[in-house]
Amino acid sequence: xxxxxxxxxxxxxxxxxxxxxxxxxxxxxxxxxxxxxxxxxxxxxxxxxxxxxxxxxxxxxxxxxxxxxxxxxxxxxxxxxxxxxxxxxxxxxxxxxxxxxxxxxxxxxxxxxxxxxxxxxxxxxxxxxxxxxxxxxxxxxxxxxxxxxxxxxxxxxxxxxxxxxxxxxxxxxxxxxxxxxxxxxxxxxxxxxxxxxxxxxxxxxxxxxxxxxxxxxxxxxxxxxxxxxxxxxxxxxxxxxxxxxxxxxxxxxxxxxxxxxxxxxxxxxxxxxxxxxxxxxxxxxxxxxxxxxxxxxxxxxxxxxxxxxxxxxxxxxxxxxxxxxxxxxxxxxxxxxxxxxxxxxxxxxxxxxxxxxxxxxxxxxxxxxxxxxxxxxxxxxxxxxxxxxxxxxxxxxxxxxxxxxxxxxxxxxxxxxxxxxxxxxxxxxxxxxxxxxxxxxxxxxxxxxxxxxxxxxxxxxxxxxxxxxxxxxxxxxxxxxxxxxxxxxxxxxxxxxxxxxxxxxxxxxxxxxxxxxxxx
Numbered sequence: 477x478x479x480x481x482x483x484x485x486x487x488x489x490x491x492x493x494x495x496x497x498x499x500x501x502x503x504x505x506x507x508x509x510x511x512x513x514x515x516x517x518x519x520x521x522x523x524x525x526x527x528x529x530x531x532x533x534x535x536x537x538x539x540x541x542x543x544x545x546x547x548x549x550x551x552x553x554x555x556x557x558x559x560x561x562x563x564x565x566x567x568x569x570x571x572x573x574x575x576x577x578x579x580x581x582x583x584x585x586x587x588x589x590x591x592x593x594x595x596x597x598x599x600x601x602x603x604x605x606x607x608x609x610x611x612x613x614x615x616x617x618x619x620x621x622x623x624x625x626x627x628x629x630x631x632x633x634x635x636x637x638x639x640x641x642x643x644x645x646x647x648x649x650x651x652x653x654x655x656x657x658x659x660x661x662x663x664x665x666x667x668x669x670x671x672x673x674x675x676x677x678x679x680x681x682x683x684x685x686x687x688x689x690x691x692x693x694x695x696x697x698x699x700x701x702x703x704x705x706x707x708x709x710x711x712x713x714x715x716x717x718x719x720x721x722x723x724x725x726x727x728x729x730x731x732x733x734x735x736x737x738x739x740x741x742x743x744x745x746x747x748x749x750x751x752x753x754x755x756x757x758x759x760x761x762x763x764x765x766x767x768x769x770x771x772x773x774x775x776x777x778x779x780x781x782x783x784x785x786x787x788x789x790x791x792x793x794x795x796x797x798x799x800x801x802x803x804x805x806x807x808x809x810x811x812x813x814x815x816x817x818x819x820x821x822x823x824x825x826x827x828x829x830x831x832x833x834x835x836x837x838x839x840x841x842x843x844x845x846x847x848x849x850x851x852x853x854x855x856x857x858x859x860x861x862x863x864x865x866x867x868x869x870x871x872x873x874x875x876x877x878x879x880x881x882x883x884x885x886x887x888x889x890x891x892x893x894x895x896x897x898x899x900x901x902x903x904x905x906x907x908x909x910x911x912x913x914x915x916x917x918x919x920x921x922x923x924x925x926x927x928x929x930x931x932x933x934x935x936x937x938x939x940x941x942x943x944x945x946x947x948x949x950x951x952x953x954x955x956x957x958x959x960x961x962x963x964x965x966x967x968x969x970x971x972x973x974x975x976x977x978x979x980x981x982x983x984x985x986x987x988x989x990x991x992x993x994x995x996x
Contacts, residue, residue, distance in 0.1 A: 491764035494808045496803060496806070497658060499803075500800075500803050500962075502797075503799070504796070504799070506972065507795075507796075508796075509800075511788075511792040514788055514792075515785065515788060515789060515792070515840060518781055518784055518785040518788060519785065521781050522778060522781045522782060522785060524638055525774055525777055525778040525781060526778065527636075527637050527638065528637050528638060528639050528642065528647070528774050529771065529774050529775070529778070530589075530637060531590075531633050531634060531636065531637020531638075531639050532637070532639065532767060532770055532771055533634060533772065534585065534590050534633050534637070535634060535639075535654070535767070536767050537581050537584060537629055538581065538595065538626065538629070538630050538633065539630075539659075539662075539763060540577065541574065541577045541581050541626070542623065542627075542630070542659075542662065543576055543662060543756075543803065544570060544573055544574040544577055544599065545574055545596075545599040545622055545626060545663060546620070546623055546663065546665070546666035547570050547576055547666065547669075548567065548571050548599035548600065548619075549599065549616065549619040549622075549623055549666060549668045549670070550616070550621040550667070550669045550670035550673070550749070551563065551566050551567045551570060551660070551670075551673075551749075552567060552600065552615075552619035553612060553615045553616050553619055553670040553671075553673075553674055554670060554673040554674050554677055554745060554749065555567060555672075556610070556615050556674070557674045557677040557678040557846055558678075558745060559743075562743075562746070563745070564709050564783055566746070567600075570596070571599055571600060572601075573599075574599040575597065575598060575599075578595040578596070578597055578598075578599075579597070581594075582594040582595055582597075590633055590636070592632075592635075593629040593630075593632050593851070594629075595626060595629070595631050595786065596622040596626070598622070598623055599622055599623075600619075600622075604856075607616075610684065611684045611685050611687070611688050612670070612671055612674055612685040612688050612689070613667075613685075613688035613691075613692075615670075615674075616666075616667055616670055616671075620663075620666075623663070623666075626656075627659060630655075630659070631655060634651055634655070635648065639651050639770075640652075640655075641687045644773060644777065644993060646769065646770070646773050647770050647773055649893045650709065650766050650769060650770045651770070653709065653710065653713065653766065653988060654763070654766060655728050657699055657713055657717075658713060658759065658762065658763050658766065661696075661699050661713065661716065661717055661720065661759055662759060664692065664695060664696050664699065664720065664753060665720055665752055665756055665759060667692055668692060668696070668720060668723070668724040668727075668752055668755075669689070669749050669750075669751075669752050670749075671685075671689055671692060671724075671746075672724065672727040672728065672748040672749065672751065672752075673745040673746070673748050673749035673914050674745075675689070675727070675728065675731050675748070676744060676745040676747070676748040676749075677745035680731065681728075681731035685978075686732070689728050689731070689732060690732060692724070693721065693725060693728070695858075696717060696720055696721045696724060697721055699717045700714055700717035700720075700721055701714065702716045708765060708771060709762055709765045709766045712758060712761055712762035712765055713759070713762045715758055715762075716755050716756075716758030716759040716761075716762050717755075717759075719754055719755040719757075719758055720752060720755035723751055723752055723754070723755055724752075726806060727748055733978075767792070771972045777883075811844065813844075816833050816834065816835045816845060817833060817835075817844060817845055817848060820845075820848055820852070821848075824852060824855075832849045832852065832853075833845040833848055833849055862994075862995040863995065865991070866991065866992055866995040868990070869988045869991055869992065870988070872984075872988070877981075877985065
């Protein structure tokens with residue numbers, strides 16, 4: 477029991493309401509802490525998924541801006557071969573389009589917390605003078621400088637949105653495909669467009685550019701392979717890469733096989749620049765499918781997490797409400813039973829034993845109420861028995877009182893008779909003394925008379941006769957005295973008996989008075 481001493485000390489000093497509050501707080505605090513931790517974890521997971529959705533939308537928007545920037549870079553390369561109004565006008569048109577798209581996109585990034593990854597306001601690189609015959613890949617690398625910043629910004633957005641750290645293999649795999657295949661293919665597509673238009677505008681393949689043109693075909697071929705078991709997106713990417721490779725090979729083959737010179741077709745550079753629309757369309761379709769799959773996967777995860785959050789919230793709320801309901805019911809049950817028992821004890825203290833406790837409790841308090849009812853019933857029975865005993869004692873006391881009164885009257889009569897007897901005895905004793913004195917006197921006179929009455933024998937004989945009669949009367953008097961002594965002894969014994977009865981009667985009356993006082 478020493479182990480429970482602290483809690484017993486606490487509970488013994490607290491009211492039931494405080495006890496219930498303490499138990500409820502001790503129970504609910506860890507539960508609420510664990511519940512809030514679970515709900516906050518789900519909420520953070522939902523926030524992360526929403527951030528992934530936002531990051532995916534940012535990547536999709538960024539990709540459109542990135543494509544426009546690639547076209548501007550490709551046209552800048554073509555300008556190195558044909559610095560004519562048609563090329564300059566195409567560059568201006570695409571640059572204007574890029575600047576509008578970039579401005580709108582940057583505003584969107586600012587509004588959604590990705591302002592640090594804003595697109596470059598201009599797709600044009602710094603102006604630089606290149607000698608005629610500079611390798612085309614060098615030209616593209618220079619004019620594609622803003623594009624490289626776009627790729628890094630897109631990777632930063634994906635990392636910030638946790639798209640590249642997602643535990644879902646589909647999301648992680650598609651992000652890997654986006655950055656390692658689709659974006660490189662878009663760059664290769666822009667390079668292919670630039671190289672093809674450059675060759676058409678320049679009219680032939682110069683020696684400095686030949687390695688770049690040939691290597692680009694190999695790079696596109698490397699990206700055209702299909703990963704096994706990767707699904708429709710990978711197949712679409714591979715198909716787009718294959719279309720790109722075929723188109724590029726068809727355009728560049730005349731220049732790479734021989735020293736082809738098409739001076740008559742230099743103005744048709746735009747035709748070769750736009751010949752990759754089919755490959756671009758396939759690549760756009762693949763990227764759209766990728767974003768759709770990832771978006772659907774994230775949406776499914778988000779719906780699942782939201783459903784889990786709602787389910788957990790409802791379950792936890794139900795548990796809390798049920799717990800509070802049970803605690804309230806428990807408290808009200810205990811409080812109601814205690815109130816009933818308290819009212820019953822107050823009525824009992826006021827002497828009201830008419831009402832039994834009425835409670836629905838079937839617990840220890842209910843048993844206590846039943847024990848209280850049994851105790852109250854037993855008290856009623858005891859009071860009834862005491863009342864009956866008191867009534868019987870009262871009757872007996874009245875009878876004893878009547879007997880005592882009768883005994884007192886008898887004693888008074890006997891006392892009066894004894895006084896009369898004593899008076900008679902006193903008179904008898906006086907008479908005896910007087911007779912004795914008279915006898916003595918008579919004896920003296922007889923002696924004198926014997927001397928004098930020798931002459932009167934007759935008188936003497938009469939005197940003798942009278943004396944003998946006197947002695948007979950004296951004997952009778954002595955017998956009467958003896959009888960009176962015996963009657964006096966009997967009267968004394970009767971008086972002792974009456975005194976004993978009176979003492980017992982007084983004792984019984986005292987006991988009856990005590991019992992009546994106790995009963996009262």
